[in-house]
Amino acid sequence: MTSYKSLKFLKVENVGDFVYKVTLNRPEKYNALNLEIWGEIGDCFKLIHDDPDCRVVILQGEGKHFCTGLDMSSGSVLGMGSSDEQDQARKSRATRRNVEWMQRQFTYVDDCSKPVLLAIHGYCMGAGVDLATACDIRYASKDAVFL
Template sequence: MSSKYNSLKLVKVKNVGDFVYKVSLNRPSKFNALNMVIWKEIGDCFQLIDEDPECRVVILQGEGKHFCSGLDLSEVTFLNGEEADDSARRGRSILRTIKFMQKQFTYIDECSKPVILAMHGYCLGAALDIATACDVRVATKDAVLSVKEVDIGMAADVGTLNRLPKIVGNHSWIKDISLSARHFSAGEALQFGLLSRVYDTREEMINEVLKMAKLIALKSPVGVQGTKNALNYARDHTVENSLNYVATWNMSQLFTDDIMKASMASLSKQPTPPFSKL
């Protein structure tokens, strides 16, 4: 694994083998609350992974008792601005900060490698901003989730309110949880489509997620990354535009050797062949 990951202090990256990386929020004494250091490291981490040929699938989790308790309010200083600044300049400064914070989670969404999120314990506020940027979301049955921002007097502004309507079709439920900031269970999140699976224990969840990640990593990286790219584009565009996009994408990608390798293995009922790094 590249030594570039060594610069990360509050985000831990581990190569667990078979082209799967495990990324862990590593501030357990603070329930993985997000200060600006870990916030930036999340973005830095996924930019590195995007270009890392040794990684094909990412598992994202939190160290300790909880996945993430949200924004670390004790370290929020960017709202203060400079005392000498007028309101216009303070507003511009806050705008730049919000856009920076948004982009760090967008790097997860834009990462060419599928990201599987495994949540446990508290998953509050900014934790859901992270969750909505991931490709597959699972949790333990004791997970507690909340779109928490209304409780601190603001509208969520780094992803949840923007991505959640694209993930969950029930707008009544989205407004229910967002306007009330109430806690809701993993079972409720599963019922409304925010999660794909719920597990009894964290150990079971991690074992099953690792199996899922290794299964995906066995596939052609050309096919997997192209599929994520096409699905993300389709989410944000019309069907017609999406069809044109994937046709243009495959105009070059169909020349890959992976198609012949995978097809021959499938026809002969042989194990999936190894694919070249991408």
């Protein structure tokens, strides 16, 4: 299983009194979600679920925006990078498998045994809104924009 220290795009900090702060950490991409960060979200919240040193989680985004949704700069995010040699049905099935896997990662947030408080600032778009709905409580700054 992954440890918190092995996470590349998430920062996990114990800020004291059994409170963990989890930060989406791709500020140069406005915290857009690629497959790697998506998997890290699931791994992180599976660990937090069983962590006796954590009783509450604050989730936030690093930089100017909370999350601008799906990272479309990587064409393979939804299976769109599938081989042109594959027929449309196989491409569609690959896309469905990817979407189901991505949804499962957010379910780990929803199923976490610790309350997850979300701090939203700047843009919260697309998949960022989906992630927000998996959290227990959402706080938005005055500059928050939901799309």
